[in-house]
Amino acid sequence: MGDFAFYPIQDYGPLMKGLAIGGLGIFHVFLAQFAIGAGFVLCLLQWRAWKRGDELARRFLDGFFTVLVLVSFVLGAVTGVAMWFTSIQVSPRTIGMMIDEFHWVWATEWLFFGVEVAAGYAFYRYRNRLTDSTRMLLLVAYSVAGWMSLFWINGILSWQLTPGEWLLSGGVWDGFFNPSFWPSLLYRTFAAATIAALVAILVVHVLRNPDGGPATREDKTRLIRSLSILFLPTAAMPLLGLWYLATIPEDSRSWLLGGSPAMSMFLAGAVATSTALGVYAVVGLFARKLYVNVGTAALLVGLAFVATGAGEFVREGSRKPYTVREVLFSNSLTREDVDRMRREGSAHRDPYPIREEVPDSQLELGARVMRLQCSVCHTMDGANGMLHLVGPWQTDQMRMNIAKLQHTKPFMPPFAGNAEELEALVQYLSWHRAGRPAEWRAEDLADVLVRNQIWLDEAGTAPGRAHQKADGR
Amino acid sequence: MTALFPFDLPAASAVYATLMIVTFAIHLLAAQFLLGGSAYLAWRGLVAPAGDSVLRKLFVDWLPFAMGVTITLGVAPLLFVQILDQQGFYTANLLLFHRWMAVLPVLIVAFYLLYVQKGSTRIREHALFGRALPAVVFSCVAFVGFSWSENHLLSLDRGVWSSFYASARWFYPAPELLPRALMMLAASLPGLAIVATLLLRGRPQEERHAAATTLRGLLILGAVVAIGCGLWTGSATYREVRAASTPWLWLAGLGALTATVFGALHLARNPKLALLSWTVSLLGIGGAREARRWGALPTDTVVEHHERAWTVGGFGVFVFFAIVATVALAFLGRRVRTELRATVK
Ligand code: HEM
Numbered sequence: 163m164g165d166f167a168f169y170p171i172q173d174y175g176p177l178m179k180g181l182a183i184g185g186l187g188i189f190h191v192f193l194a195q196f197a198i199g200a201g202f203v204l205c206l207l208q209w210r211a212w213k214r215g216d217e218l219a220r221r222f223l224d225g226f227f228t229v230l231v232l233v234s235f236v237l238g239a240v241t242g243v244a245m246w247f248t249s250i251q252v253s254p255r256t257i258g259m260m261i262d263e264f265h266w267v268w269a270t271e272w273l274f275f276g277v278e279v280a281a282g283y284a285f286y287r288y289r290n291r292l293t294d295s296t297r298m299l300l301l302v303a304y305s306v307a308g309w310m311s312l313f314w315i316n317g318i319l320s321w322q323l324t325p326g327e328w329l330l331s332g333g334v335w336d337g338f339f340n341p342s343f344w345p346s347l348l349y350r351t352f353a354a355a356t357i358a359a360l361v362a363i364l365v366v367h368v369l370r371n372p373d374g375g376p377a378t379r380e381d382k383t384r385l386i387r388s389l390s391i392l393f394l395p396t397a398a399m400p401l402l403g404l405w406y407l408a409t410i411p412e413d414s415r416s417w418l419l420g421g422s423p424a425m426s427m428f429l430a431g432a433v434a435t436s437t438a439l440g441v442y443a444v445v446g447l448f449a450r451k452l453y454v455n456v457g458t459a460a461l462l463v464g465l466a467f468v469a470t471g472a473g474e475f476v477r478e479g480s481r482k483p484y485t486v487r488e489v490l491f492s493n494s495l496t497r498e499d500v501d502r503m504r505r506e507g508s509a510h511r512d513p514y515p516i517r518e519e520v521p522d523s524q525l526e527l528g529a530r531v532m533r534l535q536c537s538v539c540h541t542m543d544g545a546n547g548m549l550h551l552v553g554p555w556q557t558d559q560m561r562m563n564i565a566k567l568q569h570t571k572p573f574m575p576p577f578a579g580n581a582e583e584l585e586a587l588v589q590y591l592s593w594h595r596a597g598r599p600a601e602w603r604a605e606d607l608a609d610v611l612v613r614n615q616i617w618l619d620e621a622g623t624a625p626g627r628a629h630q631k632a633d634g635r
Numbered sequence: 636m637t638a639l640f641p642f643d644l645p646a647a648s649a650v651y652a653t654l655m656i657v658t659f660a661i662h663l664l665a666a667q668f669l670l671g672g673s674a675y676l677a678w679r680g681l682v683a684p685a686g687d688s689v690l691r692k693l694f695v696d697w698l699p700f701a702m703g704v705t706i707t708l709g710v711a712p713l714l715f716v717q718i719l720d721q722q723g724f725y726t727a728n729l730l731l732f733h734r735w736m737a738v739l740p741v742l743i744v745a746f747y748l749l750y751v752q753k754g755s756t757r758i759r760e761h762a763l764f765g766r767a768l769p770a771v772v773f774s775c776v777a778f779v780g781f782s783w784s785e786n787h788l789l790s791l792d793r794g795v796w797s798s799f800y801a802s803a804r805w806f807y808p809a810p811e812l813l814p815r816a817l818m819m820l821a822a823s824l825p826g827l828a829i830v831a832t833l834l835l836r837g838r839p840q841e842e843r844h845a846a847a848t849t850l851r852g853l854l855i856l857g858a859v860v861a862i863g864c865g866l867w868t869g870s871a872t873y874r875e876v877r878a879a880s881t882p883w884l885w886l887a888g889l890g891a892l893t894a895t896v897f898g899a900l901h902l903a904r905n906p907k908l909a910l911l912s913w914t915v916s917l918l919g920i921g922g923a924r925e926a927r928r929w930g931a932l933p934t935d936t937v938v939e940h941h942e943r944a945w946t947v948g949g950f951g952v953f954v955f956f957a958i959v960a961t962v963a964l965a966f967l968g969r970r971v972r973t974e975l976r977a978t979v980k
Contacts, residue, residue: 170796232750236747269953
């Protein structure tokens with residue numbers, strides 16, 4: 163089995179692992195995009211303060227910056243590390259492959275992160291003692307560095323779904339400048355501007371006068387107006403969304419456009435919220451210069467969060483059954499692993515024992531197969547619970563559908579084991595379904611294994627195809 | 636005679652190990668300021684909560700930033716450890732599970748409390764909070780550092796992985812853990828003293844005077860205890876991996892001793908010599924750690940892995956932007972410093 167590294171896969175109980183990373187991911191992406199867009203807001207305000215002597219803009223800038231530091235320096239930095247740690251927990255082989263292929267890109271991103279922190283902190287600490295031109299320089303350095311870190315990370319993340327030429331050449335830049343690189347970079351840039359401007363409008367409402375009293379309505383209106391230009395690019399986001407959809411693999415697109423009800427729902431949610439937001443921002447805020455009160459501002463920020471969340475869910479989900487398209491399946495097995503494991507078996511070499519009490523060694527093998535191949539997306543009876551899914555199936559139906567896993571639902575990887583392991587998994591599921599009795603009698607094997615093998619051979623190891631209708635068994 | 640570790644390794648492994656040693660040393664210096672500074676505040680908070688001494692003000696002021704810097708500088712070795720020993724690092728993370736992930740909320744709590752501490756004099760001088768807050772911050776920071784030690788040791792001890800998993804435990808109390816953690820804690824004080832002295836340059840003479848004796852005391856105390864704990868740690872580690880670590884351990888010890896001597900003689904007047912020796916000591920710790928790690932690795936597999944990793948492109952781009960970033964920071968730094976000097980009151 164060469165260098166196949168088994169990892170100690172943990173049990174999350176009723177929670178699905180994907181949820182952990184998804185939830186945190188949404189939070190982190192929102193904060194990171196806010197931080198990037200905040201760079202644009204700050205530059206805009208500093209420009210006005212400097213070139214037009216706009217003291218209100220300066221006062222607001224200083225207040226806004228404190229929010230930025232508290233929210234984004236702290237939470238942004240820690241949630242970034244958190245993303246990393248969570249990715250390791252969920253799929254060590256995926257993050258490992260990303261590191262192996264892109265560590266210099268990551269190291270480059272880190273340089274810009276460093277510049278961002280340094281420039282931001284210098285501004286935070288010394289802004290009152292610096293000239294306008296130096297303040298501007300620091301903020302430009304801060305913004306450019308922030309945006310550049312998006313630039314670098316975007317190449318790695320978009321590579322996961324559309325590795326493009328890299329599949330043939332293996333070249334790092336072929337992977338980096340992949341088909342969805344530009345649409346997703348532009349989309350995220352504009353989203354960043356929108357989010358930051360919305361948060362800024364929310365912060366406008368806590369602005370104080372130099373004498374400590376609340377700011378006047380005129381002041382607030384003027385600030386909101388000067389921020390409104392940042393909403394202009396929002397208008398382009400639907401087009402960028404379409405461009406993005408056009409670059410992703412056909413089957414991913416078909417999940418989104420009806421193939422998978424949950425995914426389509428999230429896509430619809432993302433489109434609806436961002437359109438509502440976009441129309442309000444462009445028509446209301448930019449063109450008609452409407453005043454926005456606190457409640458509306460908070461609602462708009464909330465909508466932006468929902469749109470980001472739905473968008474991230476769509477992005478994560480549309481990769482299925484891969485974490486790296488065409489190369490690494492969601493359960494961390496490569497296509498070569500699958501081929502080999504069909505012949506040699508998969509889980510019997512796993513050095514990590516099963517913690518659950520099971521009556522015999524077949525069930526233990528079944529538990530190992532489930533842990534290795536299925537547990538990244540399924541629990542036994544919690545989220546996406548196996549017992550619920552196989553509910554009424556006959557044993558033979560279970561055997562066949564799991565043998566042909568990638569055809570049962572094309573967003574699942576092919577089954578990666580031999581006929582004994584398939585049987586062990588089916589018995590393990592049946593044993594759980596029967597309420598985990600103390601004794602378990604498996605059926606007579608020889609016959610069953612022959613049939614299992616036929617089904618496995620019929621299924622092949624090529625991934626399933628979307629046009630085989632997502633619902634067809 | 637064979638070359639010093641890691642230069643005796645195949646080229647790719649040597650490059651990654653060297654990068655790890657260097658970036659780790661830098662991260663550790665920042666972590667020492669953070670850890671030492673929060674230890675100092677916690678201790679002062681307990682014995683004398685009222686009144687802002689020069690040092691207390693300094694640490695309250697700089698620790699939030701030090702936290703950001705420590706985290707940022709931690710990302711570089713985090714990258715390289717994932718190449719050097721991908722399987723070991725990930726496995727230890729997975730085995731410790733929630734216990735390892737707890738580092739994250741703890742970091743957030745500490746970060747915000749540092750800002751609270753900085754932002755409110757009232758809280759700093761409050762009879763209860765003035766004592767409790769710095770103690771909580773220190774506990775959080777120490778917990779994070781301790782967790783890194785624990786995770787690191789678990790990543791090395793490949794023989795226990797399977798039984799550790801079976802037991803579903805969350806803690807890995809290796810015999811070496813306690814002395815090692817104490818060494819790291821004690822070693823944070825010289826790092827703190829040196830960086831603090833550098834930060835105080837440019838402050839009025841009386842302020843620097845007021846702080847000098849304490850800082851020198853912290854440096855000497857920390858270095859002596861750290862060397863002692865280092866010897867204790869060494870006696871708890873495996874014999875077979877000592878050989879390659881030995882020169883690095885000497886470096887660590889000698890660097891610490893020299894820093895102590897320079898520090899005792901003229902820390903306030905010339906902190907740069909102490910900083911230099913201390914940096915040597917940090918590199919020594921980094922080198923010894925890597926030599927030790929190397930002894931625990933399945934060499935053939937990892938060498939092959941490093942060689943494959945080294946063939947991917949991007950190093951040139953990294954070097955290019957490293958130069959750009961350095962130039963940009965130097966330019967901005969100079970400009971800011973010039974203007975600050977002009978406005979100094
Ligand atoms: C903020 C509080 C932190 C403190 C006090 C701290 C302190 C330390 C200490 C004492 C060690 C050495 C452990 C040993 O050799 O026994 C260490 C190692 C390390 N730290 Fe930090 N650290 C902190 C945060 C971070 C963060 C947030 C990161 C990641 C971004 C990080 C990355 C690393 C890495 C990669 C190592 C080497 C691990 C290994 O070789 O296995 N640290 N840290």
